[in-house]
Amino acid sequence: MEKFQRLDAVAVPIATPNVDTDQIVPARFLRKPRSGGYGGFLFHDLRFDESGAEKPSFVLNAPAYRGARILVGEKNFGCGSSREHAVYALWDYGFRAVIAPSFGDIFFSNCFKNGLLPIVLPAEQVKALQAELTQRPGAGVVVDLERQEVVAPSGNVHRFEVDSFRKQCLLQGLDEIALTLSHDADIAAFERKQAEEVRWL
Amino acid sequence: MQPAPRTLFDKIWDRHKVVERHGQTLLYIDRHFIHDGSRRAFEMLAEKGLKLRRPDRTFGTPDHYVPTSTRDVAAITDPEARAMVDSIERNAVEHGVKVFGIRDPRQGIVHVVGPEQGLTQPGLTIVCGDSHTSTHGALGALAFGIGASEVGHVMATQTLWQRRPRTMRITVNGTLVPGVFAKDIILAIIAKIGAAGATGHVIEYAGSAIRALSIEGRLTVCNMSIEAGGRAGMIAPDDTTFAYLEGRPFAPKGAAWDEALAFWRALPSHPSAKFDREVEIAAADIVPMATWGTSPEHAAPITGKIPDPDRAPDAERRAGWQSALAYMDLKPGTPIDRIAIDRVFIGSCTNSRIEDLRTAAKVVRGRKAAIPSWVVPGSGLVKAQAEAEGLDKIFKAAGFEWREAGCSMCVGMNGDLVAPGQRCASSSNRNFAGRQGRGARTHLVSPAMAAAAAITGRLTDVRPLLAGA
16 A cells, blocks of 8 residues: 655545545446556546536536645545445545545545545534635645644644554555454454354354 | 443444454454455455455355346346456355355345345344445344455455444334335434434434334345444344344254354343434334435425425535535425426335335235336345245236346446436435436335335325325
8 A cells, every 4th residue: 555644735625515435436437447547437427528528617627626636525525335446536536635524434444445545624624625725726735644734725734633543554554454464363362262152153 | 340331332342352453443254245346355355365264254146237137147248247247256166155146046135135044143243345234233233334445354354443433322212104114214314314414323223113123124224324324223133133033044043043042132232321322213203205315314204395405504505405406407395296207216225125025016006107117126035035925916017127136226337227317216225416327316215105106107105005005
């Protein structure tokens, strides 16, 4: 997994609540091979019309936000299906951090497994950040994972919480399976105990 | 000092801790269900040169990509979809996993098959790479959906790193009015608490109306926990649970059954156990529900009207309602039961079990569908049972299509799609924009309400139709 430490990049506001994973990547693309990249499928039906042409009204198509690597969303971002392809699509498009007041639980976990940092900030701080980004399209935001800070274009600093375990995994780009396998003896001990106690399983 | 009284969730969680580290728990997983969308995780495993730790704890069936017109994999015209269905059976052989393949009568939607086979049992930790894994909590298991990386992690280690979620109890007391079903309960709950109302929580459903539900009804309620943002949904095991499980192929037998039963009886939450949040709903107040927007929280009684975004309680919901109504092409103030429907889908892991089909058939019997309508049973065994009861004949006589088991039009991955601009009354779980196909408009309802819509061609209160049935 790629490390995440500090990012200074263009941020794009998407001010709709309940952006579900079906919108982030429609179901018909999930059969596509991972190796082919998912960036072109990101928000596909919002970004492109039936002929495949870009919809100018969609925020990602606005020239100022091209190259955005930080997404500032609304409540319950990434709700719905467990499809990790939603994270692949954001990642392959170029996003490395998503900021929102809350996230779908499964999407939130999936982000950490792929080096994408999801950041929960209070709703009023997200609103303020979105307002700045709308007033100054293309403005940059700094995300510093070590310091657990988001720095808005205005210079306002928003502190965020992150599980120390997940923080370390991201900062170091750790492979979680390898880490877990270092607990192999504990897992084996659990299995022996369970085999005695839950004999019907 | 006495230990604090524990909830059902606490008891299962505590028993499955392997180690704790920096606030995360390494949780042991008892059962892992896989499906034809789990292919990516097998690839990840191969990339790392790893094997399945517990193939004996892993069970699967193809459901998302299977055709519902035939059981012939070669008939799948899209080579990518065919490869998805092929891959699970190939991986099953390679890794020694029990898979109910497309030609096995036990094949079906994985969340229908698990309980049906007795694989889903009280007290177990169950995961699957599908958000509707919350379904299995209906039997008193801790069951939740995970992404592909976590599927790979479970395959390799039979464990998951998890942060302990908070707990929420939703109590539904009282008696349901005739014509109101489990689907209406869960839609009413989501309308009340919102699509993010239970984010970060495991929900326990309790109360006399929940206790009175059959296992089929409980599966429907727990299934849509994720639509309220819940990590999982669960219901304490009771005699209804035990009667459902006894004799199922993978349920314990003989002395093992007695041992299991004693353990299961000790699982329910202690009466004085504390939950982080409590919500109450009166069963008698619930009427048949239908969604009008693009989030499951956009649900209203069939007797109600489409709300006005100008009167939304806050700016966020105003924006959400406006974009939903634009997508759905609906106007504020329109009575819900005036909404004309183009087609009907009865199926999905939410509502495709035998009871669902019986109820829908009761509405349909002796009547004709006014619009194209499908029934897609949840498993081959549900289909066979329905046929043994003659339900297929009732549906066919009314002009319904009677199809093979799979996820089908709930998510359209197999090509069963609602056309752009068409409006579908669906017994499924998600009314997201584009969920049933690009530009498709979904109205979530109970199977009985879906059947009523099929007969009248609009969203319709099923109660008079059932009373006259």
